[in-house]
Amino acid sequence: MHLVYPAVLAALLFCTGLYGVLARRNAILVLMSVELMLNAVNLNLVAFDVWLRDELHAGQALTLFTIAIAAAEIGIGLAIVLQVHRNRGTADVDRLRDLRDDAPDAGSDTERADREEKAEAAA
Amino acid sequence: MSTTTTAVLVPLLPFLGALAGLLTGRRAPGFVRPLAVLPTLAAAVLAAVVAWRQGGGDALDAATRLTPTGSVPIDLALHLDGFAVLVALLVGVVATCVQLYSTAYLRDDPRYPSYAALVSLFTAAMLLVVYSGDLMVLLVGWEIMGICSYFLVGHYWETEAARTASLKAFLVTKLGDVPFLIGILALAADAGTFRINGILTAVTSGGIDHPTLIALLLLAGVAGKSAQFPLHTWLPDAMAGPTPVSALIHAATMVAAGVYFVARLLPLFAASTAALVVLAVMAAVTMVGSGLAALAQDDIKRVLAYSTVGQLGYMTGALAVGDRSAAVFHLVSHGAFKALLFLGAGVIIHAAGTNSLAAMARTGGLAKRIPDAYWTMTVALLALAAIPPFSGFFSKEAVLGAAEHAASGDAEGIPGAAGWLVLTAGLLTALLTAAYATRLWLMAFRGTGPGAADHGKQPAAMNTVLWILFVPTLALGLAAWKLPDWFDGGSLTPTLTTSVLSTGCALAGASVMYAAWRRTAALAARTPLGAVAADPDAAPYVSEEESIATHEAAYGDIAAAPDPADPGRTLLGPLHRHAAAGFHLDAVYSALFVRPTRAAARLARFLDREVVETYVRSAGTAPRLLGEAVRRAQTGNVQTYLSALFAGAVVLAVAAVLVANGA
Amino acid sequence: MTGAMTTLAASTAPHGFLSPTGVEIVFLLVGLATLGAAVVTVTTKQLVHAALWLVVALGGLAVEYLLLTAEFIAWVQVLIYVGSVVVLLLFGLMLTKAPIGRSPDADSGNRWAALGVAAAAAAALVWVVVDAFRTTWIGLDGDAPQGTTKVSGEILFRHWVLPFEALSVLLLAALVGAIVLSRKRDKEGER
Numbered sequence: 010m011h012l013v014y015p016a017v018l019a020a021l022l023f024c025t026g027l028y029g030v031l032a033r034r035n036a037i038l039v040l041m042s043v044e045l046m047l048n049a050v051n052l053n054l055v056a057f058d059v060w061l062r063d064e065l066h067a068g069q070a071l072t073l074f075t076i077a078i079a080a081a082e083i084g085i086g087l088a089i090v091l092q093v094h095r096n097r098g099t100a101d102v103d104r105l106r107d108l109r110d111d112a113p114d115a116g117s118d119t120e121r122a123d124r125e126e127k128a129e130a131a132a
Numbered sequence: 133m134s135t136t137t138t139a140v141l142v143p144l145l146p147f148l149g150a151l152a153g154l155l156t157g158r159r160a161p162g163f164v165r166p167l168a169v170l171p172t173l174a175a176a177v178l179a180a181v182v183a184w185r186q187g188g189g190d191a192l193d194a195a196t197r198l199t200p201t202g203s204v205p206i207d208l209a210l211h212l213d214g215f216a217v218l219v220a221l222l223v224g225v226v227a228t229c230v231q232l233y234s235t236a237y238l239r240d241d242p243r244y245p246s247y248a249a250l251v252s253l254f255t256a257a258m259l260l261v262v263y264s265g266d267l268m269v270l271l272v273g274w275e276i277m278g279i280c281s282y283f284l285v286g287h288y289w290e291t292e293a294a295r296t297a298s299l300k301a302f303l304v305t306k307l308g309d310v311p312f313l314i315g316i317l318a319l320a321a322d323a324g325t326f327r328i329n330g331i332l333t334a335v336t337s338g339g340i341d342h343p344t345l346i347a348l349l350l351l352a353g354v355a356g357k358s359a360q361f362p363l364h365t366w367l368p369d370a371m372a373g374p375t376p377v378s379a380l381i382h383a384a385t386m387v388a389a390g391v392y393f394v395a396r397l398l399p400l401f402a403a404s405t406a407a408l409v410v411l412a413v414m415a416a417v418t419m420v421g422s423g424l425a426a427l428a429q430d431d432i433k434r435v436l437a438y439s440t441v442g443q444l445g446y447m448t449g450a451l452a453v454g455d456r457s458a459a460v461f462h463l464v465s466h467g468a469f470k471a472l473l474f475l476g477a478g479v480i481i482h483a484a485g486t487n488s489l490a491a492m493a494r495t496g497g498l499a500k501r502i503p504d505a506y507w508t509m510t511v512a513l514l515a516l517a518a519i520p521p522f523s524g525f526f527s528k529e530a531v532l533g534a535a536e537h538a539a540s541g542d543a544e545g546i547p548g549a550a551g552w553l554v555l556t557a558g559l560l561t562a563l564l565t566a567a568y569a570t571r572l573w574l575m576a577f578r579g580t581g582p583g584a585a586d587h588g589k590q591p592a593a594m595n596t597v598l599w600i601l602f603v604p605t606l607a608l609g610l611a612a613w614k615l616p617d618w619f620d621g622g623s624l625t626p627t628l629t630t631s632v633l634s635t636g637c638a639l640a641g642a643s644v645m646y647a648a649w650r651r652t653a654a655l656a657a658r659t660p661l662g663a664v665a666a667d668p669d670a671a672p673y674v675s676e677e678e679s680i681a682t683h684e685a686a687y688g689d690i691a692a693a694p695d696p697a698d699p700g701r702t703l704l705g706p707l708h709r710h711a712a713a714g715f716h717l718d719a720v721y722s723a724l725f726v727r728p729t730r731a732a733a734r735l736a737r738f739l740d741r742e743v744v745e746t747y748v749r750s751a752g753t754a755p756r757l758l759g760e761a762v763r764r765a766q767t768g769n770v771q772t773y774l775s776a777l778f779a780g781a782v783v784l785a786v787a788a789v790l791v792a793n794g795a
Numbered sequence: 796m797t798g799a800m801t802t803l804a805a806s807t808a809p810h811g812f813l814s815p816t817g818v819e820i821v822f823l824l825v826g827l828a829t830l831g832a833a834v835v836t837v838t839t840k841q842l843v844h845a846a847l848w849l850v851v852a853l854g855g856l857a858v859e860y861l862l863l864t865a866e867f868i869a870w871v872q873v874l875i876y877v878g879s880v881v882v883l884l885l886f887g888l889m890l891t892k893a894p895i896g897r898s899p900d901a902d903s904g905n906r907w908a909a910l911g912v913a914a915a916a917a918a919a920l921v922w923v924v925v926d927a928f929r930t931t932w933i934g935l936d937g938d939a940p941q942g943t944t945k946v947s948g949e950i951l952f953r954h955w956v957l958p959f960e961a962l963s964v965l966l967l968a969a970l971v972g973a974i975v976l977s978r979k980r981d982k983e984g985e986r
Contacts, residue, residue: 010822010933011810013929017925022830022856024920025833025836029837031905032909035842037888037891040887041884044880045837051872052856052860060931065950069865081968082969088973088974090887092976100891
């Protein structure tokens with residue numbers, strides 16, 4: 010079998026997952042997309058393992074580990090999403106904007122004037 | 133204890149006293165007075181021991197090198213010759229007297245601990261200068277004296293006059309010290325050593341390449357420290373400090389340091405005719421100018437200050453004619469009687485409640501109230517006026533004799549012109565000195581009018597000190613026959629010609645002044661004038677501080693008073709106005725230096741504020757605008773961030789692949 | 796895309812793209828189905844359907860593993876992904892009160908940027924992968940079995956024991972973490 014088939018399939022699956030991560034609003038759907046990306050990587054690992062005929066079968070072992078880690082990740086991720094949903098009433102990723110930099114308001118202007126005065130005094 | 137060890141202890145003891153005073157002053161007020169007086173007294177006694185042991189024999193030299201320096205070595209060196217031990221003895225005695233006097237004079241001053249410590253530190257520095265055999269070590273003492281002078285002049289810093297005077301004293305002396313430092317370095321570079329002995333050897337063997345330049349540079353520092361024209365302007369203003377400080381620093385010792393320095397290095401100056409002529413001109417101008425200015429002053433301490441400037445002029449005159457024995461002789465005797473005059477003036481100011489001669493002339497019975505000060509000051513004024521047989525007569529005669537010697541061309545390597553200049557100016561100044569001494573005495577002690585407020589009996593410590601200093605004032609003249617053994621060996625005894633001439637001049641000056649006073653004294657009753665600050669219960673310094681602070685407000689000028697009863701005003705005529713202002717030298721300096729400096733400062737301020745800061749501000753504005761643009765990208769939406777991240781990663785990966793494939 | 800590749804590969808490789816083997820045909824068909832299911836997963840507006848389409852995609856991948864002779868991994872895939880992960884996701888959807896039926900706002904405003912990034916990434920990846928592995932052939936019918944349970948077990952417990960045990964610790968940590976995170980705080984200050 011041509012290696013190109015699994016490899017291209019893996020690449021396309023990965024990009025599909027990427028689209029999902031970037032475009033989905035619901036956090037659980039984002040997690041699903043992450044699963045897709047992980048699986049794409051797994052497919053790559055398996056395909057290359059078969060092609061290289063690795064003595065240690067590192068590809069297959071890593072695939073198993075990835076699956077385990079993905080399971081753990083989904084558990085933790087879901088727990089976090091549930092917590093967020095419980096606290097905020099929503100699991101929409103684009104509504105969690107606490108890191109936003111607020112637009113400068115009147116308060117910051119006076120603050121800046123204060124700072125300039127202090128600089129004057131220090132000079 | 134060897135003589136060297138004793139000599140080391142002499143500057144060390146007051147220094148340790150100063151340290152201890154500064155450290156314990158606040159916590160243990162009871163120790164402050166012993167800590168101030170005892171180390172200084174011990175230093176004076178040890179200085180006497182050193183002088184006794186040295187005994188005018190060969191110079192003692194001791195040196196230790198602390199650490200090697202790069203090129204020219206610096207040694208902790210002592211050089212004890214007749215000059216050094218006698219001047220040190222003078223410093224020790226006067227410093228002890230002043231410390232003793234201060235315990236009473238500044239009795240209740242809250243800043244007395246630091247004051248006493250600074251006086252001790254000053255004493256240590258002066259003794260170091262006197263004993264030092266190395267120019268760098270000498271310079272250390274020299275600068276410590278300068279800073280102590282600054283602090284002590286500004287002791288009454290609540291008054292505007294004291295603040296400005298301390299700054300002025302510091303800046304003007306520093307103006308001289310910069311060329312002085314350069315001169316020392318140039319001298320050491322030429323001679324290859326900082327040791328005074330080594331330098332003098334180099335001078336004799338002709339190893340100094342630029343004697344005139346070096347001598348002139350050094351003269352600048354000497355003029356600043358010893359208050360010689362044109363850098364003398366700080367000394368009259370420095371009278372805003374406490375009287376004991378004026379007595380110690382600005383009359384007896386620190387101002388004499390410049391003279392002493394030239395005396396130590398006289399062969400160097402003698403190697404340059406130009407330097408001697410400059411020195412002579414400087415001395416002549418200083419003498420005559422200060423004599424005239426002293427006639428016009430109203431503040432009793434300013435009269436004495438100008439008198440000090442004039443007497444220092446005598447000393448530099450003696451140096452200009454190459455006779456350092458005469459110079460140091462006059463230094464010692466002047467140190468004694470001028471200290472006495474100042475300390476006596478402190479008593480007068482306390483008793484009269486004013487420092488203004490005009491106000492004293494309107495106060496009766498001052499002489500009866502302070503008999504100790506009256507008698508001692510009378511003698512000290514006679515000594516100042518060089519009336520035989522008091523000490524001032526002999527030392528001044530030594531100077532004039534040396535000048536006459538040089539003028540007649542008998543002195544080797546000394547230009548006759550310098551001799552004539554010093555002789556003429558000296559005789560003229562003798563007349564002026566006698567005149568202003570008489571004026572001071574008449575106005576202070578022969579005033580008529582209501583009696584002064586009763587300040588009680590003057591403290592015993594102050595009166596004792598006056599009598600202690602009275603002894604050398606009276607009798608130091610006899611040393612004229614003994615001192616040549618200690619000094620260079622030249623005769624110091626008066627010669628007939630100059631004695632007759634100068635005594636004649638002095639008597640003439642005194643009689644003219646007396647006559648003028650007889651005519652004007654009656655006016656005093658008709659023109660009331662003066663502000664008296666009577667504080668019978670306060671410490672003596674309070675009167676002085678108040679009168680300094682109020683003099684300008686009460687009389688319209690810090691130096692003069694519009695007093696028609698002043699005989700000096702009658703005698704000087706139209707010159708009085710200029711003499712009172714010190715011949716407007718301050719105004720000249722203000723126009724020449726102060727205003728251009730201020731203008732330059734304004735320009736620099738303008739450039740800094742308006743030009744440089746504009747660049748700084750715009751340098752700040754540009755990033756701020758950029759930041760405001762960039763902060764819009766901070767939406768808080770994780771998906772946007774991730775999109776940007778992945779887009780960047782893709783671009784980078786594609787770029788990496790392309791580069792790897794050589795595209 | 797495939798057409799371009801076939802023309803490129805036909806002249807060079809002994810195993811041409813124009814004469815696919817049976818395995819290749821099956822792989823291709825299952826792959827198309829998987830990809831389709833994945834695309835529907837990330838685009839559908841019905842949230843529960845997305846989870847179900849995910850099952851299809853993951854199952855398709857399991858078949859692909861089988862075709863690649865990785866038999867053990869295929870079963871693990873079915874067991875863990877289809878059996879547990881998707882079930883977990885469905886629970887998650889229900890617990891967050893996800894709407895049943897079409898929800899108009901399933902996609903965020905970021906979707907066009909996401910589409911651009913994903914397309915660019917896909918183009919770049921496919922281009923690189925195709926360029927690199929155009930002629931590479933996997934010999935599936937060798938003598939030694941590649942991915943049987945026996946082989947997998949041997950390598951896992953002979954060479955990969957330590958990472959395997961470390962992984963168990965990780966799973967334990969995840970377990971504890973998930974419990975701690977999702978525990979309900981009944982009273983203030985209880986913890």
